[in-house]
Amino acid sequence: MARQVFGRAASELIRARYSVRTYQEQPLEEGLAQRLRAGLVAPPAPPFGSPVRLGLLQAFDPTRKGVEKLGTYGVIRGARDYLTGAVGASARSMEDFGYVFEWAVLLATDLGLGTCWLGGTFQRGAFGRALGTRPDEVVPAASPVGLAADHKRFLERALRFFANSDNRKPFAELCVEGAPDDPCTELEAGPLREPLEAVRLAPSASNKQPWRMWLERDRSRCHLFLVRNPGYGLLPGVDLQRIDMGIAMCHFGLVAAEQGLAGRWQDQAGSAPGWSGHEYVATWA
Numbered sequence: 001m002a003r004q005v006f007g008r009a010a011s012e013l014i015r016a017r018y019s020v021r022t023y024q025e026q027p028l029e030e031g032l033a034q035r036l037r038a039g040l041v042a043p044p045a046p047p048f049g050s051p052v053r054l055g056l057l058q059a060f061d062p063t064r065k066g067v068e069k070l071g072t073y074g075v076i077r078g079a080r081d082y083l084t085g086a087v088g089a090s091a092r093s094m095e096d097f098g099y100v101f102e103w104a105v106l107l108a109t110d111l112g113l114g115t116c117w118l119g120g121t122f123q124r125g126a127f128g129r130a131l132g133t134r135p136d137e138v139v140p141a142a143s144p145v146g147l148a149a150d151h152k153r154f155l156e157r158a159l160r161f162f163a164n165s166d167n168r169k170p171f172a173e174l175c176v177e178g179a180p181d182d183p184c185t186e187l188e189a190g191p192l193r194e195p196l197e198a199v200r201l202a203p204s205a206s207n208k209q210p211w212r213m214w215l216e217r218d219r220s221r222c223h224l225f226l227v228r229n230p231g232y233g234l235l236p237g238v239d240l241q242r243i244d245m246g247i248a249m250c251h252f253g254l255v256a257a258e259q260g261l262a263g264r265w266q267d268q269a270g271s272a273p274g275w276s277g278h279e280y281v282a283t284w285a
């Protein structure tokens with residue numbers, strides 16, 4: 001991952017980020033908006049090369065006649081500004097979008113701003129029109145961006161409770177070593193411990209945490225798999241659990257770079273191990 005413009009370590013930002021659904025009712029301070037925009041025009045290249053572009057939108061600009069409100073079905077309150085993005089059609093567009101958009105989320109986190117991935121509860125059409133999407137593009141997600149309010153609303157606390165958002169599965173439930181029935185603990189992961197921990201801490205749609213990692217015993221390669229919740233997260237043109245995979249690849253790559261580990265995500269489907277009930281996504285090597 002070549003581009004890293006964060007002031008703080010990525011591993012620190014990954015730990016600091018959480019979904020903020022209640023915001024102070026004020027627009028982004030101009031200096032922060034400028035720094036965000038400067039980053040959004042030059043995001044890192046995603047692993048599979050899909051054309052991803054990002055934008056910063058205002059929820060409602062009263063000075064522009066006829067501009068529609070960017071709605072979130074009441075899930076987000078107080079936010080005046082939104083990050084969103086579009087990706088052109090390609091086989092791996094969802095992973096690539098997840099990768100780039102999570103980088104933007106961490107950029108906002110670095111600027112002290114709250115965010116919340118929205119893949120379902122946002123008016124996709126209105127965001128697309130405001131961004132100016134082409135017919136071959138989809139808008140997989142958006143996120144409010146702004147200063148978190150001092151208190152969480154009841155709805156926000158309820159959403160966190162039902163998604164169990166404060167918890168993650170244990171490391172050894174997500175990682176195996178050499179075989180499906182050989183769980184790998186933090187201690188056994190060796191140099192890959194921090195990048196794998198960064199995956200474990202990642203946000204995922206409804207906090208389903210569908211990422212599974214297969215480490216080769218000699219640590220030469222690490223394979224990422226998707227264990228799908230059947231029927232979940234499939235919307236027209238959008239696959240939320242493939243977006244989760246891109247977020248995982250972003251976290252892993254940033255923290256591997258921070259640790260000085262060589263490697264990159266690549267498609268090695270031909271030589272990756274088969275894992276029943278799991279979809280192969282990519283290999284770090």
Ligand SMILES: Cc1cc2nc3c(=O)[nH]c(=O)nc-3n(C[C@H](O)[C@H](O)[C@H](O)COP(=O)(O)O)c2cc1C
Pocket residue numbers: 017018019020075116117118119120121122141159163164165166202203204205206207240243244247
């Ligand atoms: C791809 C994706 C889509 C999401 N969609 C929504 C959404 O539509 N509405 C919402 O309130 N939260 C959404 N979330 C936020 C998750 O519920 C949240 O990340 C998860 O519960 C973990 O909580 P945390 O982000 O505070 O760590 C989404 C997250 C991801 C990664």
